[in-house]
Amino acid sequence: MTTTKETTTLETPITEEFDVLIVGAGISGVGGAYHLTQQLPETSFVVLEGQDSFGGTWWSHRYPGIRSDSDLHTFGYRFKPWSGPPIATAEEILKYMGEVIEENDLAKHIRYNHRITSANWSNEDNHWTIEATQTDTGNVKRFTAKFLWMCQGYYRHSEGYTPDWEGMDNYEGKIVHTEAWPEDLAYKNKNVLVIGSGTSAATLVPAIADDCKHVTVVQRTPTYYTPGANRNDLAETLRELEVDETWIHEIVRRQIIREQAIFTKMAREEPEKVRKELLAGVRAILGPDYDIETHFTPDYRPWRQRIAFIPDGDFFKAINSGQASIVTDEIEKFTKKGLLLKSGEELEAEIIVTATGFNMNVLGDIDFKIDDTPIDFSKTVTYRGMMFTGVPNLLWVFGYFRASWTLRADLLADFVCRLLKHMHKNDLEKVNVILRPEDKDMELLPWIDPENFNPNYLTRALPILPKRGDKPEWQHTQDYWREKDDIPAIDLDAPEFKYH
Numbered sequence: 001m002t003t004t005k006e007t008t009t010l011e012t013p014i015t016e017e018f019d020v021l022i023v024g025a026g027i028s029g030v031g032g033a034y035h036l037t038q039q040l041p042e043t044s045f046v047v048l049e050g051q052d053s054f055g056g057t058w059w060s061h062r063y064p065g066i067r068s069d070s071d072l073h074t075f076g077y078r079f080k081p082w083s084g085p086p087i088a089t090a091e092e093i094l095k096y097m098g099e100v101i102e103e104n105d106l107a108k109h110i111r112y113n114h115r116i117t118s119a120n121w122s123n124e125d126n127h128w129t130i131e132a133t134q135t136d137t138g139n140v141k142r143f144t145a146k147f148l149w150m151c152q153g154y155y156r157h158s159e160g161y162t163p164d165w166e167g168m169d170n171y172e173g174k175i176v177h178t179e180a181w182p183e184d185l186a187y188k189n190k191n192v193l194v195i196g197s198g199t200s201a202a203t204l205v206p207a208i209a210d211d212c213k214h215v216t217v218v219q220r221t222p223t224y225y226t227p228g229a230n231r232n233d234l235a236e237t238l239r240e241l242e243v244d245e246t247w248i249h250e251i252v253r254r255q256i257i258r259e260q261a262i263f264t265k266m267a268r269e270e271p272e273k274v275r276k277e278l279l280a281g282v283r284a285i286l287g288p289d290y291d292i293e294t295h296f297t298p299d300y301r302p303w304r305q306r307i308a309f310i311p312d313g314d315f316f317k318a319i320n321s322g323q324a325s326i327v328t329d330e331i332e333k334f335t336k337k338g339l340l341l342k343s344g345e346e347l348e349a350e351i352i353v354t355a356t357g358f359n360m361n362v363l364g365d366i367d368f369k370i371d372d373t374p375i376d377f378s379k380t381v382t383y384r385g386m387m388f389t390g391v392p393n394l395l396w397v398f399g400y401f402r403a404s405w406t407l408r409a410d411l412l413a414d415f416v417c418r419l420l421k422h423m424h425k426n427d428l429e430k431v432n433v434i435l436r437p438e439d440k441d442m443e444l445l446p447w448i449d450p451e452n453f454n455p456n457y458l459t460r461a462l463p464i465l466p467k468r469g470d471k472p473e474w475q476h477t478q479d480y481w482r483e484k485d486d487i488p489a490i491d492l493d494a495p496e497f498k499y500h
């Protein structure tokens with residue numbers, strides 16, 4: 001393996017050479033850096049991050065109340081115990097990640113304000129050439145890497161998704177997307193409309209409701225929510241017994257993973273039962289007179305979209321207090337003073353928050369090429385939702401929707417390290433995934449089955465995402481419980497891997 005060195009030619013800017021280049025310093029990229037230093041300490045690597053600090057999602061989202069909806073025992077890394085309450089604020093997650101960086105001396109590997117714009121694989125040199133623009137100076141930097149570890153997440157951080165409603169330009173108030181929350185937004189004593197029914201809306205509303213005159217959530221369709229205490233009783237008991245935090249972390253992870261497996265199975269096999277249980281949880285807080293049928297009863301079966309966990313039921317408490325309310329209707333258009341709904345109802349507000357989701361993207365909006373020919377990822381087939389046919393030496397960390405993202409980030413980090421070790425040991429420079437003879441007639445399908453999981457941002461992005469096949473090795477199954485055994489057992493000499 002090489003060490004970092006700098007080369008200069010007359011025609012090109014300085015090129016820095018690395019074995020591995022990690023894109024993004026979010027939870028996946030920082031985890032990747034940790035695993036590389038532990039499992040392959042001789043490997044030279046750099047992490048390039050477009051933002052001015054680490055954290056990814058938890059750095060770019062600044063709206064009041066921003067918090068995880070996964071528990072941090074499993075959203076946290078397997079190697080660093082989480083000792084706080086299960087649901088954490090963005091600030092707490094950033095603190096945890098900062099400790100990982102400091103305790104493992106990772107800062108020296110991370111370059112902030114480096115937005116990668118292009119990556120070109122050379123079949124002659126067997127490396128990627130990556131160009132990044134320094135967002136603070138505008139300078140272009142060039143790097144080469146033998147392996148690209150894509151930890152850039154799955155959506156555009158620069159701008160959230162806002163549908164194009166008629167009349168938006170005429171609205172005299174302020175329109176704010178949750179992904180671009182102005183630090184000085186004056187919402188005190190104002191009427192605020194929040195468009196959207198996902199986790200962001202449910203998190204934001206309790207955080208601002210007391211300060212606002214009133215907050216109205218405007219949703220086209222309801223979402224499943226599950227209220228519960230923000231504490232883990234098993235963790236607390238083990239703490240009382242003075243069990244070591246490392247043990248508590250591992251035991252509680254196992255407990256949560258097991259419970260989630262049971263829940264997921266039940267949601268698949270007995271959707272009606274699960275639906276009733278979820279609705280009963282909401283009913284228990286909102287009371288018998290609340291119109292749950294209209295506002296909290298989705299028309300899809302549980303788990304086709306993420307179920308939003310509501311710690312201590314705070315979203316529902318804001319509704320009970322009268323400070324927040326829900327309107328389930330479609331937006332006809334924006335008016336000067338607010339919204340006109342399809343039912344004819346008009347809502348007025350000084351601020352309209354669009355909690356309308358992401359612009360999903362493929363691999364960080366980077367201009368990918370092989371030998372100067374552009375790669376169209378929608379024409380590739382994914383190997384387990386992490387590699388792509390015809391795209392050498394590249395892996396994308398795309399986590400789970402039904403389990404914590406980081407469970408997969410850890411699993412795939414082990415896989416990358418194992419693959420790199422295998423290549424190094426056998427003096428191999430290039431790895432491609434290829435369809436085997438028995439896969440040649442396999443039907444190619446969209447990235448994910450909309451019957452299985454169908455949030456809007458994913459459905460919008462299906463045309464640009466790689467294709468999947470109908471076998472587990474040619475799709476992102478979203479099934480942690482299978483992958484936790486399958487991925488470590490992948491035979492690196494299997495015919496789907498082609499090396500040079």
Ligand SMILES: Cc1cc2nc3c(=O)[nH]c(=O)nc-3n(C[C@H](O)[C@H](O)[C@H](O)COP(=O)(O)OP(=O)(O)OC[C@H]3O[C@@H](n4cnc5c(N)ncnc54)[C@H](O)[C@@H]3O)c2cc1C
Pocket residue numbers: 023024025026027028029048049050051055056057058061067068069070071075114115116117151152153154155157200363364365366397399400403404405406
């Ligand atoms: C509000 C919110 C709450 C969420 N809560 C949960 C949760 O509770 N549990 C869960 O499992 N998932 C949750 N998710 C999903 C979440 O995105 C992931 O869990 C996780 O944070 C993704 O981590 P990541 O490091 O892979 O990507 P990200 O957090 O998206 O970080 C990617 C980083 O890569 C950088 N980057 C991207 N493109 C480039 C480029 N071209 N050049 C340089 N740098 C680039 C970005 O700037 C960013 O910092 C949530 C998402 C949101 C938006």
